[in-house]
Amino acid sequence: MARKRPHEFLIESAIFAAGGITILFVVLIFIFLLKEGLALFRSVSVFEFLTGKDWYPISHPPKFGALPLILGSVWITVGAIVISVPIGVACAVYIAEVAPKWLGEILKASVEFLAAIPSIVLGFIGLVTLVPLVQKIFNLSTGLTALSGSLMLGFMAMPTIVSIMEDALTAVPRSYREGALALGATRWQAIRKVVLPAASSGVIAAVMLGIGRVIGETMAVMMITGNAARIPNSLLEPVRTMTATIAAEMGEAVQGSAHYASLFAIGIVLFVITFLINLTADFFLHRNK
Amino acid sequence: MNSKKIVLVSAAALFFFSTVSFAKPEVIQIKGSDTMVNLGQAWAEEFMNKNPQTSLAVTGGGSGTGIAALINGTTQIAQCSREMKPEEKDEVTKSTGKSVKEIKVALDALAVIVNPGNPVSELSIDQLSAIFTGKVKNWKELGGADAPILVLSRERNSGTHVYFLEHVLRKGNAKGPEEFASSVLMMPSSQAIAQEVLRSRSAIGYLGLGYVTKAHKAIGVKKNAGDPAVSPSIETAQNATYPISRPLYLYIAGEPEGGVKTFIDFVLSPAGQEIVRAMDFVPLTQ
Numbered sequence: 001m002a003r004k005r006p007h008e009f010l011i012e013s014a015i016f017a018a019g020g021i022t023i024l025f026v027v028l029i030f031i032f033l034l035k036e037g038l039a040l041f042r043s044v045s046v047f048e049f050l051t052g053k054d055w056y057p058i059s060h061p062p063k064f065g066a067l068p069l070i071l072g073s074v075w076i077t078v079g080a081i082v083i084s085v086p087i088g089v090a091c092a093v094y095i096a097e098v099a100p101k102w103l104g105e106i107l108k109a110s111v112e113f114l115a116a117i118p119s120i121v122l123g124f125i126g127l128v129t130l131v132p133l134v135q136k137i138f139n140l141s142t143g144l145t146a147l148s149g150s151l152m153l154g155f156m157a158m159p160t161i162v163s164i165m166e167d168a169l170t171a172v173p174r175s176y177r178e179g180a181l182a183l184g185a186t187r188w189q190a191i192r193k194v195v196l197p198a199a200s201s202g203v204i205a206a207v208m209l210g211i212g213r214v215i216g217e218t219m220a221v222m223m224i225t226g227n228a229a230r231i232p233n234s235l236l237e238p239v240r241t242m243t244a245t246i247a248a249e250m251g252e253a254v255q256g257s258a259h260y261a262s263l264f265a266i267g268i269v270l271f272v273i274t275f276l277i278n279l280t281a282d283f284f285l286h287r288n289k
Numbered sequence: 290m291n292s293k294k295i296v297l298v299s300a301a302a303l304f305f306f307s308t309v310s311f312a313k314p315e316v317i318q319i320k321g322s323d324t325m326v327n328l329g330q331a332w333a334e335e336f337m338n339k340n341p342q343t344s345l346a347v348t349g350g351g352s353g354t355g356i357a358a359l360i361n362g363t364t365q366i367a368q369c370s371r372e373m374k375p376e377e378k379d380e381v382t383k384s385t386g387k388s389v390k391e392i393k394v395a396l397d398a399l400a401v402i403v404n405p406g407n408p409v410s411e412l413s414i415d416q417l418s419a420i421f422t423g424k425v426k427n428w429k430e431l432g433g434a435d436a437p438i439l440v441l442s443r444e445r446n447s448g449t450h451v452y453f454l455e456h457v458l459r460k461g462n463a464k465g466p467e468e469f470a471s472s473v474l475m476m477p478s479s480q481a482i483a484q485e486v487l488r489s490r491s492a493i494g495y496l497g498l499g500y501v502t503k504a505h506k507a508i509g510v511k512k513n514a515g516d517p518a519v520s521p522s523i524e525t526a527q528n529a530t531y532p533i534s535r536p537l538y539l540y541i542a543g544e545p546e547g548g549v550k551t552f553i554d555f556v557l558s559p560a561g562q563e564i565v566r567a568m569d570f571v572p573l574t575q
Contacts (some may be wrong), residue, residue: 011378051400054471055471057445058445058451059468060464068471071388093300100510110505127481130490131567135434135488135489141436141437141439141475141489141490141491142439142488142489142492143488144474144485189515189539219418222477223477223481226474226475227444227474227475227476227477228471228473228474228475229471229475230472238472239501240475247442248445248446249444249445249446249477250446251350251351251354251357253353254353254357254376254380255360
């Protein structure tokens with residue numbers, strides 16, 4: 001092998017440093033979260049924090065029961081996924097398999113453009129259009145419910161889901177489809193029994209990353225879900241998510257207090273959840289390689 | 290000796306321009322209460338018209354945000370719709386080495402509003418406390434229609450939230466056991482409360498007098514069950530007959546000096562208090 005020229009060495013080290021710094025930042029962020037958040041567990045047990053039903057962080061004595069917040073995030077996420085996955089899969093299949101090439105290009109570009117709309121803008125649109133609609137359709141006293149949040153977030157997760165899923169479907173070799181069609185399968189049978197299973201890891205990864213997008217969303221959720229810290233019995237009740245709690249309360253929390261630490265503890269819970277989701281997505285993305 | 294002259298002239302020019310660029314306008318940061326952000330902005334605009342050498346930047350975020358910024362030294366003036374807690378004053382002294390100076394600058398009456406379609410028009414503090422703590426759940430119990438009450442509050446980062454909690458829910462006993470019921474909706478802004486009350490017939494919420502429009506119905510509040518109900522207004526807040534009104538404060542670290550002092554003098558002057566009235570808050574009685 002030829003000896004590396006000096007500028008090549010320089011560029012290689014610069015790229016290596018750039019990669020290394022990214023990892024370093026992630027590690028530092030996690031250490032910072034742990035340092036600030038674990039302080040809470042000097043006064044409250046982990047079990048109390050994760051299963052307590054009352055969130056009264058500024059009372060005397062304070063109560064740090066994060067269960068309503070965790071369940072709030074889970075409810076909204078499940079709702080959003082139930083809404084966005086079927087539509088997302090259908091949309092991706094249409095773009096990748098059915099639509100003529102020019103139409104597919106236009107559709108994909110439009111869906112990806114959706115991702116470029118700032119979430120606060122979507123939240124505001126949701127507040128003035130979706131919330132009154134939900135209130136009217138279900139005849140509720142307020143439209144600020146988990147359902148409004150789920151619909152809005154399902155919409156926001158769509159670009160992630162469609163885009164990654166479409167890539168996965170397109171990556172399935174042409175010969176698979178041709179083989180299926182040659183054996184007498186209809187186009188629908190070829191898509192359902194051959195192409196989708198072949199792309200299954202990409203499909204699951206797309207859904208996982210969609211979940212990650214939904215659970216971390218803050219502004220839109222804070223504007224349209226009502227933020228009542230009570231364990232919801234249905235999607236038609238207001239909920240308070242973990243992200244909205246951090247955003248709403250961080251401004252007031254006295255630095256170094258238990259309240260401040262509890263918000264970082266919620267941050268740890270969120271971090272762990274998104275980390276697991278991304279890990280799962282990664283596992284499925286690389287399974288076949 | 291032409292070249293010497295050039296050097297001299299350019300040195301003089303350099304000196305002149307550098308002094309000009311050093312005489313930058315003084316920038317004062319004002320941060321805190323969302324209730325007061327429009328008021329602060331109105332003061333700042335009028336003040337900058339008169340004192341163009343001083344530039345004021347007003348931002349909101351909540352009273353707690355302003356106090357945190359005063360502790361971190363990222364703002365010179367914190368606007369607060371509640372009194373600063375002793376712990377917070379200690380924090381400021383610890384980080385800046387100066388003691389906190391409190392300046393009362395205006396009053397704010399908190400209006401309790403309902404949908405105009407709601408027949409209920411008077412409530413006592415006890416009844417309000419029962420509504421917001423979740424003991425009373427239906428308008429029927431208060432003489433209204435048979436509908437569950439939709440209770441709206443501001444978020445916990447709001448000075449309005451803390452004031453309402455201590456003076457209405459806990460009836461003045463700041464350390465009392467009463468809490469907002471967990472079913473209470475925490476709205477991110479006063480505007481969101483104003484909007485939701487118009488949209489929902491069964492809603493009740495509270496906000497500063499400045500946010501109440503003609504479309505809202507402001508509840509007359511009785512201090513005790515037997516007292517006459519008083520509607521919120523500038524007059525009833527000033528003569529202290531309206532029971533839910535509160536002082537608004539500016540906080541600074543140390544004694545005011547320079548532009549900060551000029552600004553505070555302006556705020557307390559008749560011109561500054563006229564702006565308070567124009568912004569629908571209640572001027573201090575002198």
